[in-house]
Amino acid sequence: MPKQATAHAHPNIAFIKYWGNKDEENRIPASSSLSMNLDGLYTETTVIWDTSRSEDTLVLNSIEQNGESLKRVRNHLHALKKHVPEIEGYAIVISRNNFPMGVGIASSASSFAALTLAAISASGQIVSEKTLSSLARLGSGSASRSIPDGYVEWHAGTTHDTSYAESIAKPDYWDLVDVIAVVSETHKKVGSTEGHQSANSGDLQQARLENADKRLADCKRALFEKNFPAFARVVEEDSTLMHSVMMTSRPPLFYWQPTSIAIMQAVPEWREEGLEVCYTLDAGPNVHCICNRNDAAEVSRRLRDISGVKDIKSAGAGKGAYLVDSN
Numbered sequence: 150m151p152k153q154a155t156a157h158a159h160p161n162i163a164f165i166k167y168w169g170n171k172d173e174e175n176r177i178p179a180s181s182s183l184s185m186n187l188d189g190l191y192t193e194t195t196v197i198w199d200t201s202r203s204e205d206t207l208v209l210n211s212i213e214q215n216g217e218s219l220k221r222v223r224n225h226l227h228a229l230k231k232h233v234p235e236i237e238g239y240a241i242v243i244s245r246n247n248f249p250m251g252v253g254i255a256s257s258a259s260s261f262a263a264l265t266l267a268a269i270s271a272s273g274q275i276v277s278e279k280t281l282s283s284l285a286r287l288g289s290g291s292a293s294r295s296i297p298d299g300y301v302e303w304h305a306g307t308t309h310d311t312s313y314a315e316s317i318a319k320p321d322y323w324d325l326v327d328v329i330a331v332v333s334e335t336h337k338k339v340g341s342t343e344g345h346q347s348a349n350s351g352d353l354q355q356a357r358l359e360n361a362d363k364r365l366a367d368c369k370r371a372l373f374e375k376n377f378p379a380f381a382r383v384v385e386e387d388s389t390l391m392h393s394v395m396m397t398s399r400p401p402l403f404y405w406q407p408t409s410i411a412i413m414q415a416v417p418e419w420r421e422e423g424l425e426v427c428y429t430l431d432a433g434p435n436v437h438c439i440c441n442r443n444d445a446a447e448v449s450r451r452l453r454d455i456s457g458v459k460d461i462k463s464a465g466a467g468k469g470a471y472l473v474d475s476n
Contacts, residue, residue, distance in 0.1 A: 151238075153197040154270035158262035158295045158470035159186040160248070162327050162429065162437045164372075164384045165365045166391040167290055167303065168357075169348030176290040177312045179348070180361035181305040183368050184294045185439075187327055188320065188467030190248045192256070194263035196271045200238035208243045225261060225288035229268055232284060232309075236272040248462065257341065261288030262295035266470045281470070282313040290345070298469040300372060302365075320466035323375050326445040328426075328438040330452045331460040332408045341432045344395060344402055351397040357390045377441065381420060381427035384439065388429040395432070406434040408457030415455065424448060 161184040169179040205223045207214040214222075222242055230236045242264065246256055265285040269276055276284075278297060286293035293313060294301045299320035306312030348354045364387050371380035395402040405413075409430065416428040416438060426440035426448050440448050442465065449461050 151197050151199040152271045152273060153195060154267045155193065155195040155473045156263045156267035156270065156470055157191050157193050157473055158259040158266065158292075159188060159191050159464075159467040160256060160259040161186045161291060161294045161301065162439070163291065163294070163431065164380075164429065164439070165361070165368050165387050166431075168345065168391045168394060168432075169354055170290070170345050171305075171307075173346060175309055175312070176286050176345075177307065177309075178290055178303070178305045179354070180358050181365055182291075182294070182303045183317075183365055183372075184291070184301050184303070185325065185327065186295060186299060186301065186320070186467035186469065187464035189464045190259070190462065190467075192244060192246050192259035192263045193473070194242065194244040194260070194267045196264065196267040197241040197243075198236065198238045198268075198271050199241065202239040202241070205240045205242065208241075210245050221288065222264065225264060226268060228287045229265065229284060232287075233269060233272065233274055233276070235274055236268070240268065240271075257289035258291040258295045261285050261292035262470045264288065265292065266296070266472065270472055278469070279313045279315065282315070283309055285470075286312060286314075289341075291341075296470050299466050301469075302369070316469070317369065318372065320468055323372060323466070324442045325466060326440055326442050327464050328440060328445055328448045328452065329462040329464070330408075330412055330436040330438060330455070330458045331462060332406050332412075332434045332436065332457060334459065339402055344398075344432055347398040347400075347402070348394060350399040351394060351401075353390075353394045353397050357394055377425040377427075381425075381439075384427050384429050385417075392430065402432075404430065404433050406457070408455065409434045409436055411455055411457070412436040412438070412452065415451070419448070419451060 165183040297316040300318040303314040
């Protein structure tokens with residue numbers, strides 16, 4: 150009889166970024182990173198293992214998939230079988246997102262976190278959160294950060310077992326909100342996987358990495374102390390450094406759009422006026438405005454007044470991946 154499980158996972162926004170790998174095959178990152186899971190945005194994935202099937206299938210947002218998305222899922226399921234040999238059969242994977250995919254809101258993070266938890270649970274195996282995080286990393290590096298709760302540190306490590314994420318603070322530790330200015334819902338032409346592979350092609354990646362550990366330590370300290378000015382400085386600096394690497398890679402990657410830049414110029418001015426808000430961008434044009442919940446409504450209002458902002462999505466700190474149904 151087929152075995153199945155359903156899992157939810159949230160995307161995450163990185164305060165200290167992941168860009169570039171020291172081991173491409175295992176997605177072991179060039180440096181550690183720090184993030185917050187995003188409550189209210191989610192991927193729901195059901196995995197059904199069936200020993201009578203001869204191949205894996207993927208239904209994404211009600212459409213059966215072929216091509217690259219199916220290939221990535223099949224590759225990940227194959228990797229899971231290598232690490233968890235008790236898994237038998239091939240899988241039917243049914244997944245949906247309640248937010249845009251491929252536009253810099255970490256859809257691959259929530260997708261592969263949910264896929265990993267559902268696939269392992271449907272097989273009847275029980276593994277630790279640390280192991281789940283490492284396994285999710287094989288599908289999408291940032292998926293490792295969507296496994297634990299709340300505010301999360303991903304330890305870069307040097308091997309499969311030492312590269313994992315863990316919670317450093319629960320979701321309610323600091324009531325931050327990510328107000329996301331959706332500038333584009335068009336799927337980006339160059340995805341993060343390809344981008345990571347080009348990180349070392351330019352002249353700036355090594356310079357970015359030299360102080361990555363210090364920026365992470367500064368960001369953790371600011372988070373633990375709830376020191377927003379210090380937090381804002383390091384988050385914005387780290388985001389700009391990552392995009393500087395992207396723009397000077399060979400070939401260059403330009404994710405910013407004019408509206409992205411307009412928001413990045415406006416946010417520090419709003420901070421000078423008293424709003425506790427800072428910006429950060431992942432590999433896409435959409436701008437994540439991190440703020441205290443008390444300022445979220447005003448930040449949202451101001452973002453709507455900026456030409457080119459198509460939509461606003463807001464999310465507080467969310468929990469880690471979890472099962473919603475299994476049998």
